[in-house]
Amino acid sequence: MKSGKLRLLALLPVLASLILLYFDIFPQSYRTRCSLIEYRHYWIASKRIVTPSAIISGAVEVKGGKIKSIVEGDDWRANTWSKQVIDYGEAVIMPGLIDVHTHLDDPGRTEWEGFPSGTRAAAAGGITTLIDMPLNNFPSTVSEETLKLKTKAAQGRIFVDVGFWGGLVPENAFNATALERLLEAGALGLKSFMCPSGINDFPMTNSSHIKEGLSVLAKYKRPLLVHAEIQPEAEDDLAGNPRSYSTYLKSRPASWEQAAIKELLTVTKDTRAGGSSEGAHLHIVHLADARSSLQLIKEAKSSGDRITVETCPHYLAFSAEEIQDGDTRFKCAPPIRDADNKEKLWAALMDGDIDMLSSDHSPSAPQLKLFNEGNFLKAWGGISSLQFVLPVTWSYGRKHGISLHQLVSWWSEKPAKLAGQDLKGAIVTGNHADIVVWEPEVEFELDDNHPVFLKHPNISAYMGSKLSGKVLATFVSGNLVYQEGGKHAPVACGVPILAK
Numbered sequence: 001m002k003s004g005k006l007r008l009l010a011l012l013p014v015l016a017s018l019i020l021l022y023f024d025i026f027p028q029s030y031r032t033r034c035s036l037i038e039y040r041h042y043w044i045a046s047k048r049i050v051t052p053s054a055i056i057s058g059a060v061e062v063k064g065g066k067i068k069s070i071v072e073g074d075d076w077r078a079n080t081w082s083k084q085v086i087d088y089g090e091a092v093i094m095p096g097l098i099d100v101h102t103h104l105d106d107p108g109r110t111e112w113e114g115f116p117s118g119t120r121a122a123a124a125g126g127i128t129t130l131i132d133m134p135l136n137n138f139p140s141t142v143s144e145e146t147l148k149l150k151t152k153a154a155q156g157r158i159f160v161d162v163g164f165w166g167g168l169v170p171e172n173a174f175n176a177t178a179l180e181r182l183l184e185a186g187a188l189g190l191k192s193f194m195c196p197s198g199i200n201d202f203p204m205t206n207s208s209h210i211k212e213g214l215s216v217l218a219k220y221k222r223p224l225l226v227h228a229e230i231q232p233e234a235e236d237d238l239a240g241n242p243r244s245y246s247t248y249l250k251s252r253p254a255s256w257e258q259a260a261i262k263e264l265l266t267v268t269k270d271t272r273a274g275g276s277s278e279g280a281h282l283h284i285v286h287l288a289d290a291r292s293s294l295q296l297i298k299e300a301k302s303s304g305d306r307i308t309v310e311t312c313p314h315y316l317a318f319s320a321e322e323i324q325d326g327d328t329r330f331k332c333a334p335p336i337r338d339a340d341n342k343e344k345l346w347a348a349l350m351d352g353d354i355d356m357l358s359s360d361h362s363p364s365a366p367q368l369k370l371f372n373e374g375n376f377l378k379a380w381g382g383i384s385s386l387q388f389v390l391p392v393t394w395s396y397g398r399k400h401g402i403s404l405h406q407l408v409s410w411w412s413e414k415p416a417k418l419a420g421q422d423l424k425g426a427i428v429t430g431n432h433a434d435i436v437v438w439e440p441e442v443e444f445e446l447d448d449n450h451p452v453f454l455k456h457p458n459i460s461a462y463m464g465s466k467l468s469g470k471v472l473a474t475f476v477s478g479n480l481v482y483q484e485g486g487k488h489a490p491v492a493c494g495v496p497i498l499a500k
Ligand SMILES: NC(=O)N[C@H]1NC(=O)NC1=O
Pocket: 103, 135, 136, 197, 198, 199, 227, 331, 332, 333, 334, 360, 362, 381, 382, 383
């Protein structure tokens, strides 16, 4: 009797280690089906891993959702019997993309996009984190209460991590307490418009509102993102055929961007060292004008203003000359400009004068694109692109000689910094295991056979094109959330990101 008990006791350590092994191999996330692989401790191997210092051949060791180590060469393969290895051969292993400018329209306009469709599309495109804009959802995210509606809507419905910008609008701009509550609740920063936003409950701000917003943001060291276009008071006649893209282009000239940026620079002086808003940071979204507007930003940067700027793949891929009459898929604001401007945008990006890229994925219900009428002046302005930004940037950028490191800088490192995400945006030990595996050389047609997860693929300007750069796998915090062929993890385990 006694010896039986003793023998049982002796078995306890064995039992304990078996239980530990089970938990090591089969993580909580698998048991809740957050991942398409069942283990939590594994190695992802390839001959092209993009680390901050070099492109190496080796493996990334992932454990508990984080990058545990990065090992170069082949030595790590010794004892592979005890290791779970996914070998991607020659494919590129890179940090997942971070899209700081997406409109997912959830809650309130989920017939336009929505968290499930948008984040499925993001995962399929190699995006592991996106920061959702405070407008096009309803109500707009302009208070602590409305931010809570966002996080509630995101719960259990996001396949990648999602953070939130709050809105700076006239109603809250002079109310520091309201802004502080929004920031305390976790908004990663604020966003405002200097022209009508197209959304009734998101009115535009002027430079006084922006000055107030910056002074509150300074305390939190979080950025203000601004849509920089100012519409002159005396509007010119909108003469011309509304189906012709050139009519739309003329209705929104580069001078709108210049006017807004000039005005912004009167307040960004405060962000310089010793200024009244030191610690704040102004980020200009979707710059389209690569001429005077860009020059103004360069000068402000060299004077010490804390200012960054993004552009979007559609300004780098398309030019006004190519847009066909009535094809309102291409309507966005600011507008896609001439081909020479596009070349100048590429040059600015290559020179580091444009800091980063974002999608400005801004879809709508298809009927708002007015495809039958083809009226550029009346159709919804917004490009639908989220799933395609990696292959688009690569396909068009290859002609300009872009490198994998530049891709990572524009799509992961700089965006992580803007959004205050210290543990994201690079393949380094200790970071979240947010990873995209892709084949830059593989071409594909964006036709009806291609698995597209956007709610309305037909409104995307990219449909029908041929691109290079196929996503094989996307990992978010170590969960394999997407696998080539259109497969997602069964359960949405992305995390809402709130600033602390
Ligand atoms: N409201 C909204 O999403 N507007 C966006 N669409 C676009 O083309 N530019 C924008 O700022």
